[in-house]
Amino acid sequence: MAELGVAASVIAVIQLTSQIVLLLGQYGNKVKSARDDISRLHNQLHSVAEISKAAQQLLEEQNNERLKTSHKLHVHFRDIQARLQELEREFNRSGTQTAIGRIRYHAFTWPFKAGKIEKLTRDLERCTQAISTALQIDQANLLLQLDxxxxxxxxxxxxxxxxxxxxxxxxxxxxxxxxxxxxxxxxxxxxxxxxxxxxxxxxxxxxxxxxxxxxxxxxxxxxxxxxxxxxxxxxxxxxxxxxxxxxxxxxxxxxxxxxxxxxxxxxxxxxxxxxxxxxxxxxxxxxxxxxxxxxxxxxxxxxxxxxxxxxxxxxxxxxxxxxxxxxxxxxxxxxxxxxxxxxxxxxxxxxxxxxxxxxxxxxxxxxxxxxxxxVPSHVIKNDIKIFLEYEFKKIRNQFNASVTENRRLSASWPVPSDIHNIVDMADPLFIVAATVCRFLADRKTGSPQGKLNMILEHKTKSLGTKLEATYLPILEQQLAGLSIHERYTTIEHVRSIVGSMILLANPLSTHALAALLDIPQVIIDDRLDLLHSVLVIPMTPNSPVRLFHLSFRDFLLDPENQVHNPFLVDQKQVHQKLATHCLRVMNDRLSKDSCELKWAGASRSGIDPDLIKERFPAELQYACLFWTYHLKEGCQYICDITLVHKFLLDHFLHWVEALSILGRISEGISCIETLLSLLETERDARLKNFVTDSRHFLLAYASAINLAPLQVYFSALIFAPETSVVKNSFLREHPNWISILPDGADSGWSQYELTLDRHQDSVTSVNFSHDSNFILSGSKDRIVRIWSASSGELHCTLKGHGKPVRSVVFSHNSELVASASDDQTARIWSTATGELRRILQHSDVVLSAVFSHDSKLIVSASNDNLVRIWSADTGELQKVLEGHQDTVNSVAFSHNSELIASASDDKTIRIWSTSTGELQRILNGHNSLVTSVVFSHDSKIIASGSYDCTVRLWTADTGDLVFTLNGHKGAVTSVTLSRDFTFLTSASLDMSIRVWSTRTNELQQALHGHRRGVTSVSLSNESNRIASASDDKTVRIWSIDTFNIHQALEDQNGSGPQNNLSYEYGSLEPHKETFQIRTLNDTRKYDTEERHGNLEVNIGFLSERVPFSRQDLETLGHLGFLARRYGEMCEKGPNPFENNDDCVGPGISKDKRWITWHGSNLLWLPEEFRPWCSAVLGSSIVMGCDSRKVYLIKITEKTRQ
Structure with missing residues (x-):
């Protein structure tokens, strides 16, 4: 029946609230002196009504048995009801009628004394909050619709x-x-x-x-x-x-x-x-x-x-x-x-x-x-005094309960003067008072009175800090009664053990610390037995030891305490020793296939956590994660190069495997970055080359190794470039059960460092932040993303556009982001929060939007042939620039913000005055639509790119053509200039990025890596990194340090992949003396006499001659046809040879990322090796890849390790 009671109270509260609210409306018009009280009461009654209606709805609509929490609110609703009834009585007494709502107008006098309404509203608020909390719990259960x-x-x-x-x-x-x-x-x-x-x-x-x-x-x-x-x-x-x-x-x-x-x-x-x-x-x-x-x-x-x-x-x-x-x-x-x-x-x-x-x-x-x-000193002292009196009483009672009567402390212990002295010593540091109490309570170190005397004596003679007066007596117990030699040994032990504990990146148990430091655990336990007042030391040896407070760490590391503190810890020296200990532990414990997975493609997620703990105890996990941290904290450079180099040559792959098993592969990349920073001034080129190469190695294969730890020995070693230092250092680890023809490895690492591949459609625009820490990208998937430029981590996702995003840019101060879209808007976002700040509405597709240098203005370009200038603060349209005869594709501010340049499908570039909006000049010369325009940093030069495949440079003041850069095989989509105007980068639909010297007008380098046209390019503020966006749905980051900016290409026509490649359907047919290749275009025959050995066969759509033996060619012939689509024109047909879940022998996974064996993942395939088509026969696989290469992969039966 409890539900009936609460329901009745709710109904009564709703009725009373409604009546009183109506009455307050009348009072509000007649009683001027009580308007604040009336307003306060009216608002609170509104809240009461809302909460009551919510409760009533739940009670009426839901199964009462499921509202157990709400039924407990009967007392709160009764409380509200009683207070509202009290209100009703007060109003009745103030009027001449007995019924609410029929008070005569001459009787409108406010019946409540000062403060009465304030107290009443507080009481009502307390009840409504309690009801709200309980209803929220019930609503949660109903919302979930789950038991x-x-x-x-x-x-x-x-x-x-x-x-x-x-x-x-x-x-x-x-x-x-x-x-x-x-x-x-x-x-x-x-x-x-x-x-x-x-x-x-x-x-x-x-x-x-x-x-x-x-x-x-x-x-x-x-x-x-x-x-x-x-x-x-x-x-x-x-x-x-x-x-x-x-x-x-x-x-x-x-x-x-x-x-x-x-x-x-x-x-x-x-x-x-x-x-x-x-x-x-x-x-x-x-x-x-x-x-x-x-x-x-x-x-x-x-x-x-x-x-x-x-x-x-x-x-x-x-x-x-x-x-x-x-x-x-x-x-x-x-x-x-x-x-x-x-x-x-x-x-x-x-x-x-x-x-x-x-x-x-x-x-x-x-x-x-x-x-x-x-807080006033007297308040703090009083609080400390109350705390000490309470704690001292506990200490006295516990001590007296454990000793004979003649040893017991008196009821007045400690005397008021002692308490007063401790209060003075502690003020204003509560941690001092708490540490003193823990010290006195620790029975292992003597009686409370004896230790109190020690502290007070030290306080009297000490000229040091409050922390010294607190912590030094605790530490000095370690030396009581020892000879000079024993004191020295003990101090060194304390420095080593406690010094290591306070400098660990992660706390360890005494058991793990003993293993890490190679010190018998009994010595560690002995030293810590007297430190329970400053350390949290668990009863179990496998639980980590922690500091009670960081002030103890600060005291031990403070060089100003050197005169008085014999336990002072040399921070750098301890870090160096910890780094050495970490290397020793890893050298001793790391090995191949530590968890005995035995299968190359075994998933990390399937490893038993208990097995991981067994094979990787706490000290080994710690060493794997923090060895470079201690190296860095211990010195500006690596002290023992030989030790580090030997570890890497012996155990680098084992270490990476361990990080994968621990789920910490990303920390491995950070460790290598740390190691590289320590080698910047190092003379040992071999170690630096190894570490530099290991960074490429991890960036390239971290995703595969993270999925399957043993891929570090298989996919990573197989597909790493032939020049890889890591690969050549571990030739002994190369798997002998797989062969690839032609050799799958490239000659060197890709020119790009990172690939950002989270977009679901073409990436249309990319931009570095001014501090070069972040990269901004916009895509046809309608999403804007912000990435970390160093790690590639996705930092933020900005959603809101209804159609493809065409342009993105940071403001100069990096606080704002502007994006332009086909949805006819440009949007301004907060970089910090991702919050949408402004929407700039256009009448047609917006193709470009950029900030002025002071971040106060935005200029946008649109499909309606117009250029618009907006206030970045208010979003107000300030000017419309008319003159172009066709779509405006790109706009740019000069660095001094005095000029605006716009590029258009009408083949022109126009220069405008920012302040007046007047047209200054028109630049003619391009033979097709102009896609991109940018000013030099000094605002004197303008660079432009066009569908006529050229880049042109102009003078900003006269409009004269300075020079034209030819070389791209497809439309130029984006251009940007280095800050010092020494070079220019351009992006093109020919899938390349080109770097040009602005001094010699010559091509310096062509960067290849994208699989589709490159749509946008951006330079970091330091001009040492390039970010590019592409129709292949990726953003790639390139380091200019990876090539010589001043060395021209030998082949200035470019040797990278060409645009719009036509991949043909063909068949391979072996005969006794010839090998016949049929394609849609022609049929070719090749001599297969034994004397030829390995034949150089140019197979239809291949860009290079590939060596296959006669046996290989016969295998290929039995595989039937290879299917490939014509660019984007033709869909791939079904392939009866592709892998399925119950296949026997080798195959290709459905997502094309793995070579499988009997349906289980075996070998992870890098992006450039993932096939568009494949065929399987026996233990061989042939794959046609997006890199325009065909690979034949043979797998022997020895595939278990």
Missing amino acids: SNTSLLDQNIIIGNLQVAEGAGFDSHAEAHNPTCHPQTRVDILQKISQWSEDCRANPMLLLSGKAGTGKSTIARTAARSFATLGILAASFFFRRGEGDRGKALRLVTTITTQLVENQPALVPYVKDAVRMDPRITQKSIREQFNKLILDPLSKAHTIENQPSLIIVVDALDECNDEDDIKLLIELFCSPRTTRNLRLRFLTTSRLELPIRLGLNTVNGAYRDLTLDE
Whole structure:
């Protein structure tokens, strides 16, 4: 019957609310002195009505048995009903009639005393928030339409797919021993935090700042626990420097998301959809993860108006190890939540270090600041005194309970003067008081009184810092009663063991630390036994040891303590030793096929996690991940080149295999980058060549190795170029069960460094940011993407255009992005948040949009023959430039923003005045439509590209033609000039990018790699990298350092692939003395006499002569025909020889990415080896590839390893 009671209360509340609202309307017109009270009460009654109607709807429409939480709200609705009835009585008493609504007009006097309405509205708000929270839980269950088991399963699926930072939550095992505030301390600060959390108009981020040791984390932990009790804690993340993923922002979003779905079940389907739609979301940028995994699900989940805000607690943001990530997180935390129902807040704590201050400067005060450093000293001292008295009482009671009566401490211990001295010593650092208490409570190191005397004595004679007075007595216990020699040995042990612990990139257990340092564990245990007051030392030997507080680390590393601190740690020396230890562990433990997979194509995902832990214990995992980190931190250059080089020559492939098995292959690329930075000034060319080549090796094959670890020995070695240093260093590892004719490897690495291949259609435009850190791309798939220029990681996705995107560009300050589209709009986006700022509406397709140098103006080009100038700030149209007789394809500002150049299908380039819009001059000379135009950095030269296959340079002031560059075999689609005007790059539909000298007018280099026409090209600000976009759906990044910019090509006509290649259908027919090849064009016969050995056969559509033996040719003849389409004109016909799931022997996977054996993946195929057509006979495969080559691959029965 409980549901009947709550239903009756809801109905009564709705009726009372409606009546009182009508009455307030009458009072509002007649009582001028109470307008604020009337407005406040009216708004709160509106909220009551909304929440009541939501509850009524749930009660009427849903199965009552499923609304268990809502039924508990009977008491809250009864409370609201009682307060509304009290209102009714007050109004009745103030009038001359007894029925509400019939009060005479002369009786309109406000019946409430000052403060009465404020208190009433607070009470009503408290009740509505409690009801809202409970209804949200019920709505979540109804929204999911799943029973509890299914919901739990979905949560487990999500959690299983998201990598988290272990121990980052406030209630994690790692945080279990860390304290919360005593109920009588920090009262004012906690009250302010509570008020902020309840204020719906408050800033989205509250920053609690203060110096190290002032108690920020303890306050954050207390607030998180309080929020959790109230049901408004969404998640928490406690950063900790030196604790692996807890010291990085890499896992912050996924960790928060995991907690979010546990605390807010309504989000489960939306997070699940986000992961399903983008399985690689965890590899995306922090911004994209934040938007897709947190903001989007919260905005989509149906929530009740006026529900309380959800709070995410982020502690110690300054301990995040990446300064750029710190600034980004501040920006994300402070971003306004524009969705109506999205109330998400961030309680953040931090020291005000430089990265924090820089981040705060960018958000223009969109946060609230609470500073512990500004709390009055007497308040802090009183809080510390309360804390000490409470802790000392516990210490006294525990000690007295464990000793005989004659040893017990008196009831007055410690005396008030001692407490006063400790308070003075600690103020304002709570960490000092907490450390003292832990030290006194540790029974292993003596009696509480004896240790208290030691601390007070040290305080009296010490001239050092408060941290020295705290930590030095604890460390000096290690030396009590030792001889000089023993003291020296002990100090060295402490420096080695504790010094290593505080400098580890990730905490290790005592067992793993002993293995890493090659020190007996008993010695480590002995040294740590006396340090329980400064270290969290678990009872189990396999759990990591952690610092209680980073101030202990700071004390040991501070060179200013050198005079008084014999335990001072030499940071660089310890890092060097750790790097050496890492190399020793890897040399001893790494080997081929560590997990005994035995199959070349065995998937990483199928490896038993327990087997991974067994074969890769914690110390080996640590060594694999952090050896280059310690090398870098230990010195400016590699001290022991021989040691590093030998490790790489012996174990590089084993190390890469290990990283793959651990799921950390991307960290391997970072390690190699770190190693390269240490070799910049190194004389050992052999090591530098190896490391440089290993970078190419990993970038090229990381995706394959990440899928199947053993591919590092197979696909990577087979397809690596013949000149690869890594390949030639590991000839002993080459598989002998496979052969490829002709040899599959190229002579050298591809000229491009990275391929970005996430677009689903032609990429039409590409642009470097001014700082060269990011690359922008636009595509016919209607999406704009922002990428990391160094790693190729997708940083952000901008969606909104309804038709293909034609042009993209960063503003000069990189804060904005402009995109032009066939949907007749140009759009302006925020680079930082991805938020759409402005839409510039046109009357036809927009083909180009660029910013002025000061980022204040945008000029756009359109299919309607017009050029338009807009305000970037307001989106207001300022000028329309008329004159072109056909479509305008490209526009550009001069560097000084005084001129605008426009290129058109009318074969002309026009120069306009930015300020007046007047036409300055017309440049004639191209014989076909002009596709691209750009100014030199000094604004004196204009470069243009055209469908007439030429690039032309003009003077900006006179319009004179300077020179014409010929060489492209197809239309020129894009041109750009280097900053110093020494060279020019051009892109063409002939699939090449060409680099020209502007001094000699000669071609310097042609870059080949794209499989279709190149549509756009951009130079980095330093002019040392090129980004190109293509109809092959990719963006490629090229390093100019990989070729000699001043050396002309020997073959200036180009030797790369040609455009619009026609691939023919043909058959191969062997005969006794001849080998006949039939194509659609002709039939050719080749002599096959034995004396010829390997024949040079030019097969129809091949661009080069390929050597095949007679036996190979006979095999090819039995394979039937090779099908290939004519460019884009003809679809490929069915091939009866292609692989299927139940095939026997070799085959090709359906996605063309793998050669298979008996249906199982065997050999991963790089992009250029993936066949458009293939045929299989016996143990051989013939493949016709997009590179215009045919390959014959033979596989023997020895395929298991």
